[in-house]
Amino acid sequence: MAFFEQHIHSEPKTFLSKYIFSYDHKVIGKQFLWYGILFLGIGGIMALMIRWTLAFPGQAFPIIGNFLFPETGGVVPPDTYAMLFTMHGTIMIFYAITPILIGAFGNFLIPLQIGARDMVFPLLNMLSFWLAFVSGVILLASLFTPLGAAAGGWTSYPTLSTLIGSPGAGQTLWTLALFILGISSTMGAVNYITTIIVLRAPGMGYFDMPLSVWGLGLTAILNAIFLPVLGAGLLLLIFDRVFGTTFFLAGAAATSGTGDPILFQHVFWIFGHPEVYILILPAWGIVSDLLSFFARKPAFGAKATALAMTSITILSTVVYGHHMYTTQMSPLLTQSFMTLTMTISIPSAIFFANWLGTIWKGSIKFPTPMIFSLGVVFVFGLGGLTGLYLATVTTDLYLHDTYFVVGHFHYTMAASVLLGGYAAVYFWMPKMFGKMLNETLGHIHFWLTFLGLNGVFMGMMIVGYAGMHRRIYNPFVYEFLERLIPMNTFVTYSALLMGVAQFFFVINFVYTIFFKKEKASDNPWEVGTLEWTIPSPAPVYNFKEIPVVKCGPHEFGNPNLTGDRDFQYQTEELV
Amino acid sequence: MNKALEANQIQGKQAVHAVGMTVLLVSFAMLFATLLLGYIVFRLTTDTWPPQGLARIPLTLPTISTLIIGVSSVFFMNFEKAFMTNQLGKMRAFFGLTMGLGLGFMLVQLELWNSMKEMGLWVSGGAYPSLFYSLTWIHAAHIVMALVSLLFLVPRLFEGYDMDRITWVQNVGKFWHFLGLVWFVMYIVMFVY
Numbered sequence: 001m002a003f004f005e006q007h008i009h010s011e012p013k014t015f016l017s018k019y020i021f022s023y024d025h026k027v028i029g030k031q032f033l034w035y036g037i038l039f040l041g042i043g044g045i046m047a048l049m050i051r052w053t054l055a056f057p058g059q060a061f062p063i064i065g066n067f068l069f070p071e072t073g074g075v076v077p078p079d080t081y082a083m084l085f086t087m088h089g090t091i092m093i094f095y096a097i098t099p100i101l102i103g104a105f106g107n108f109l110i111p112l113q114i115g116a117r118d119m120v121f122p123l124l125n126m127l128s129f130w131l132a133f134v135s136g137v138i139l140l141a142s143l144f145t146p147l148g149a150a151a152g153g154w155t156s157y158p159t160l161s162t163l164i165g166s167p168g169a170g171q172t173l174w175t176l177a178l179f180i181l182g183i184s185s186t187m188g189a190v191n192y193i194t195t196i197i198v199l200r201a202p203g204m205g206y207f208d209m210p211l212s213v214w215g216l217g218l219t220a221i222l223n224a225i226f227l228p229v230l231g232a233g234l235l236l237l238i239f240d241r242v243f244g245t246t247f248f249l250a251g252a253a254a255t256s257g258t259g260d261p262i263l264f265q266h267v268f269w270i271f272g273h274p275e276v277y278i279l280i281l282p283a284w285g286i287v288s289d290l291l292s293f294f295a296r297k298p299a300f301g302a303k304a305t306a307l308a309m310t311s312i313t314i315l316s317t318v319v320y321g322h323h324m325y326t327t328q329m330s331p332l333l334t335q336s337f338m339t340l341t342m343t344i345s346i347p348s349a350i351f352f353a354n355w356l357g358t359i360w361k362g363s364i365k366f367p368t369p370m371i372f373s374l375g376v377v378f379v380f381g382l383g384g385l386t387g388l389y390l391a392t393v394t395t396d397l398y399l400h401d402t403y404f405v406v407g408h409f410h411y412t413m414a415a416s417v418l419l420g421g422y423a424a425v426y427f428w429m430p431k432m433f434g435k436m437l438n439e440t441l442g443h444i445h446f447w448l449t450f451l452g453l454n455g456v457f458m459g460m461m462i463v464g465y466a467g468m469h470r471r472i473y474n475p476f477v478y479e480f481l482e483r484l485i486p487m488n489t490f491v492t493y494s495a496l497l498m499g500v501a502q503f504f505f506v507i508n509f510v511y512t513i514f515f516k517k518e519k520a521s522d523n524p525w526e527v528g529t530l531e532w533t534i535p536s537p538a539p540v541y542n543f544k545e546i547p548v549v550k551c552g553p554h555e556f557g558n559p560n561l562t563g564d565r566d567f568q569y570q571t572e573e574l575v
Numbered sequence: 576m577n578k579a580l581e582a583n584q585i586q587g588k589q590a591v592h593a594v595g596m597t598v599l600l601v602s603f604a605m606l607f608a609t610l611l612l613g614y615i616v617f618r619l620t621t622d623t624w625p626p627q628g629l630a631r632i633p634l635t636l637p638t639i640s641t642l643i644i645g646v647s648s649v650f651f652m653n654f655e656k657a658f659m660t661n662q663l664g665k666m667r668a669f670f671g672l673t674m675g676l677g678l679g680f681m682l683v684q685l686e687l688w689n690s691m692k693e694m695g696l697w698v699s700g701g702a703y704p705s706l707f708y709s710l711t712w713i714h715a716a717h718i719v720m721a722l723v724s725l726l727f728l729v730p731r732l733f734e735g736y737d738m739d740r741i742t743w744v745q746n747v748g749k750f751w752h753f754l755g756l757v758w759f760v761m762y763i764v765m766f767v768y
Contacts, residue, residue, distance in 0.1 A: 189598070228603065232607075232609035235610075247702065247706075
């Protein structure tokens with residue numbers, strides 16, 4: 001229930017106030033979208049360089065290799081390789097997925113779907129974007145420092161990330177950039193949570209919110225609680241590097257005192273495991289909605305889905321130890337963490353079954369957002385199942401730090417979230433920019449991406465199962481890994497296919513926004529959530545009159561519908 | 576706007592800020608909780624405390640800090656009361672006292688760091704001094720933030736009560752009390768125990 005009515009924004013007049021320092025949640029959402037897509041491109045090129053090195057060790061990276069690495073004739077040097085996978089992970093997680101799913105769609109969707117005129121703290125929202133911008137600049141600047149950017153892995157475990165493991169400004173800037181980004185995301189989280197609590201339109205209970213809002217809200221809760229934990233770890237790491245404290249230095253590495261490198265791992269994963277769910281929850285929410293919208297059926301067990309997501313949110317806070325089975329934990333602890341981790345499969349199975357229940361016997365349509373959503377169902381199923389091997393102590397001891405882990409977390413965090421993000425872009429494009437993306441290009445984009453990513457991540461699991469360690473520059477100097485060259489070449493070709501597929505998206509996206517003349521209708525997908533009751537693109541003030549909510553978000557084919565459509569707007573009453 | 580509607584608006588706004596501030600303070604609390612967790616882990620896994628034959632930090636200065644910050648919280652409460660009843664004189668007095676004690680707290684902390692140096696505890700001297708310096712630094716940095724946010728209330732000392740600024744006063748107050756509470760926990764966990 002709205003605690004108070006927001007005033008109608010006045011339309012900003014100048015370029016600066018309209019596009020740069022805007023208070024409008026929709027503009028900030030778009031800013032985050034462009035920011036995320038830019039970093040997605042940078043991180044993607046880094047991924048291709050990593051893959052190229054693994055498939056064709058010692059060969060020059062095509063086209064831009066000679067320009068980037070002139071001293072080696074275009075070959076990626078070993079230290080640069082370490083830098084590349086570190087920055088690839090960091091950029092994709094914190095600067096691509098987070099801005100696109102949480103920054104862009106969190107900002108865009110929350111007020112629109114709960115019937116508010118804006119976020120509750122617009123200034124905080126703007127600051128959140130510009131802090132993220134500063135952080136991005138610092139991170140990119142670190143690439144140009146004399147010893148290069150951070151190279152200690154995205155987890156930056158000490159002592160790799162201390163001055164002993166990585167001297168030079170790169171790692172310090174990495175730590176600082178992440179700390180600032182943490183502040184930015186926390187600001188966002190405060191805003192999202194408060195907005196969802198206080199600005200829901202009259203009549204909208206929590207279970208009347210679309211599941212997208214549920215996903216984004218739960219993500220915001222995890223962000224608000226656990227980003228400061230990472231912040232504390234990063235602060236101590238900065239102190240170690242800059243002021244000479246010895247929190248994470250031990251043994252011969254420390255001149256005096258008894259630091260503990262493992263402490264950082266604890267702090268990192270107390271944050272890091274919830275972070276996995278921070279990334280995936282918005283995608284789950286969005287997919288749960290889209291499956292219902294395009295199967296023209298109510299979301300099966302919507303309440304159970306929402307509660308399952310909530311219990312996963314809670315459980316995600318007590319399982320972090322499964323990242324650290326190999327750190328000589330007591331068996332009592334590892335087994336407790338194993339049991340807790342396994343427990344997550346129960347709520348996961350509930351909402352997964354609900355997804356299948358939603359599309360079961362639906363009159364499914366297959367426009368681009370829907371095929372991307374179905375793609376999420378497929379890849380998340382695979383990713384989730386392979387997680388069981390890593391949650392089990394006995395199998396994890398063998399699989400730890402192999403490419404199996406890389407394949408697993410890319411299926412869950414990268415593939416699902418990427419496809420979910422694209423589904424959201426294709427779906428809300430008309431409301432964001434007032435135009436529809438091209439369907440043919442969208443389908444080509446999906447199938448090439450989908451084939452490519454399965455080739456990549458399935459291949460990774462196979463080489464990982466065969467024992468290939470992650471983070472080795474040239475694994476094939478080891479005799480037992482030599483036979484994996486063909487498989488790695490296949491993975492790399494799949495990655496290239498996936499890379500090529502993204503051009504179809506970029507062309508489609510840029511053409512639609514800047515050149516396409518044809519306008520989208522107000523409700524092209526024929527769904528009933530609040531954002532589709534207003535014109536496309538959404539006006540500055542969102543809702544002229546604050547809507548009054550009278551039914552749930554997925555009323556499809558309900559016998560109590562009042563109109564002659566197969567859906568009903570949330571502002572309309574059921575019989 | 577009629578009186579009832581106005582009261583309604585104020586109440587709504589206060590509720591909104593209460594929710595936002597709660598989330599924010601939970602975030603800050605997690606930051607300090609993590610730092611204290613680090614402290615406790617070091618403390619519990621070290622055989623003798625303080626380690627390496629280092630000396631314990633005397634309680635005098637931290638106790639003075641604790642008293643100062645506690646009293647400053649009381650002064651701020653009085654400032655808030657005076658603000659709600661629009662008593663300019665009282666507001667100025669209590670604001671000055673809060674601000675003064677805040678600065679006083681910072682001075683005592685500086686003195687604490689000096690005394691630690693005199694004891695031979697240097698930042699780079701191992702985990703024990705690392706912990707004491709870093710945790711007090713981070714807390715002090717937040718105190719500086721709080722002092723800056725107090726400055727945002729200075730216009731109130733001249734213009735008096737304004738219903739649009741109630742939430743400002745309340746939010747700054749919550750942050751101030753919160754930092755006092757954090758210091759008290761740090762005092763007990765790090766200095767007394």
